[in-house]
Amino acid sequence: MNKTAIGIDFGGTTVKSGVVREGKLLARLPPLRTHDFAGHDSLLAAIRAAIEELRQQHPEVVAVGAGLPGLVDSINGRVWQLSNVPGWEDVALTALLEEWTGLPAAIDNDANAMAYAEWLFGAGREGVNVVCVTLGTGVGGGLILDRKLYRGSRLGAGEIGQMTIDPKGAPGQYGNYGALEKYVGNAQIAERAQTLYREAGLTKTPEECSPLALEKSARAGDPVAAKVWEEIGFHIGITLCDIVWLLNPDRIVIGGGVGRAGEYVFGPIRRVIKERTMKIFHEGLTIVPAALGNDAGLIGSAALALAKATMPNDP
Numbered sequence: 573m574n575k576t577a578i579g580i581d582f583g584g585t586t587v588k589s590g591v592v593r594e595g596k597l598l599a600r601l602p603p604l605r606t607h608d609f610a611g612h613d614s615l616l617a618a619i620r621a622a623i624e625e626l627r628q629q630h631p632e633v634v635a636v637g638a639g640l641p642g643l644v645d646s647i648n649g650r651v652w653q654l655s656n657v658p659g660w661e662d663v664a665l666t667a668l669l670e671e672w673t674g675l676p677a678a679i680d681n682d683a684n685a686m687a688y689a690e691w692l693f694g695a696g697r698e699g700v701n702v703v704c705v706t707l708g709t710g711v712g713g714g715l716i717l718d719r720k721l722y723r724g725s726r727l728g729a730g731e732i733g734q735m736t737i738d739p740k741g742a743p744g745q746y747g748n749y750g751a752l753e754k755y756v757g758n759a760q761i762a763e764r765a766q767t768l769y770r771e772a773g774l775t776k777t778p779e780e781c782s783p784l785a786l787e788k789s790a791r792a793g794d795p796v797a798a799k800v801w802e803e804i805g806f807h808i809g810i811t812l813c814d815i816v817w818l819l820n821p822d823r824i825v826i827g828g829g830v831g832r833a834g835e836y837v838f839g840p841i842r843r844v845i846k847e848r849t850m851k852i853f854h855e856g857l858t859i860v861p862a863a864l865g866n867d868a869g870l871i872g873s874a875a876l877a878l879a880k881a882t883m884p885n886d887p
Contacts, residue, residue: 577877578626580619580638581869582682584655584709587615589622590867591630592874595693597867599629612659620672627673636669636677637877639685639869641712645727646680655710676881682869683730686862687714688721688887689872690825694863699823703815704862705732705808707828711753717819721876721887733757737810755807756830758783765800772796783829790836801833805840812841812859813848820853827862834861 576593585607590600601622609615627633642660643652649666669677680688687696687704696702702716711733715722723729733753734746741750754760765781774796779785781800789797812824830837838859845854864871879887 574632574634575878576630576632577635577637577874577881578623578633579685579870579872579874579877580623580636581685581873582638582640582654582657583869584641584657587619588866588870589619589626590870590874591626591633592871595689595864595871595875597870599626600870601625606657612654612657612663615657616663616668623669623673633675635675635874635877635881636673637685637873637875637880638665638669638677638679639682639873639876640665640679641682641710643728644679644681646678646684646723647727649677649679651679676877678873678877678880680873680876681712681714681727681730683712684714684721684723685872685876686712686827686864686868687716687730687825687872688876689864689868690827690862691716691721692875693871694868695825695860696823699821701819701821702823702825703732703812703819703821704825704827705812705831706862707756707808707826707830708758710757715819732811732815735811735814737807752807752811756804758829761786761800761804761830764803765796768796768799783833787833787836790833798836801836802840804830804833805837806844808837809841809844810848813845816845816849816853816857822856822858824857824859825862826859827865827868831861 579592581588586603588603591598604618641655651663651665654660665679666677690696691702704714706712713730713732715730734751736750738750742754744751762778762781769776786797
């Protein structure tokens with residue numbers, strides 16, 4: 573079977589689309605800005621037009637997939653709620669994609685799409701049990717267990733950002749005080765960095781405290797930036813310790829802006845896991861940065877659609 577598919581990656585502010593074959597992006601269109609559309613109907617119309625344009629460029633496409641943040645029913649093909657984009661409630665997106673194209677279609681949570689892509693083509697390749705974490709505005713995760721994407725009984729598995737690291741900490745979105753993403757989301761990182769800079773007698777803007785800016789500052793020898801990364805690595809490491817004890821993975825893949833900080837964040841993560849788990853759990857464990865970058869969602873959603881088209885009972 574021809575292994576070419578369209579992938580659609582929904583973000584909080586943009587929707588990206590492209591054509592994928594064997595983990596390689598063959599074509600992409602300029603992203604659609606979600607705030608330019610009044611509701612989901614107009615955005616859906618723009619997505620349909622993008623799919624048609626990509627099919628004109630690549631008529632060999634045989635499937636269409638979409639990865640979305642929020643509550644996604646990948647089995648029944650429904651988007652129950654789309655994070656950060658109002659109006660998306662109970663949208664039968666798989667049926668719409670199939671109606672528009674006449675091709676097999678699949679939808680899934682965006683972190684699942686990222687995990688599937690990294691496992692098939694990226695940093696998790698050939699792993700048996702792989703945990704993927706993506707860090708950005710929030711914190712998401714995806715699980716590959718025994719070489720299959722694991723979604724859980726209600727298709728909500730992998731929400732690593734909602735795991736509690738401090739039961740008396742900051743209020744979480746769902747009542748779980750001290751959730752990880754309340755400490756290592758982009759906004760929370762910037763707030764913490766600004767606090768540490770003020771304590772050091774310096775004033776920094778939120779932009780100067782983004783993960784990218786803090787990475788550059790740490791590499792330039794800034795001790796405050798280095799301390800921020802040490803704290804971030806500690807918080808992530810504490811959460812990953814629980815995951816290591818629970819799932820005993822052979823690989824952990826970390827993506828997003830935080831994952832690009834190199835040893836400034838990976839060093840503390842590895843140290844915490846080594847200190848707080850048994851040797852049998854961590855001696856064969858590799859913790860690596862994601863390899864596919866911002867294209868992982870496109871690649872993963874396309875790959876999931878192809879898997880559904882060729883193997884209906886997988887992934």
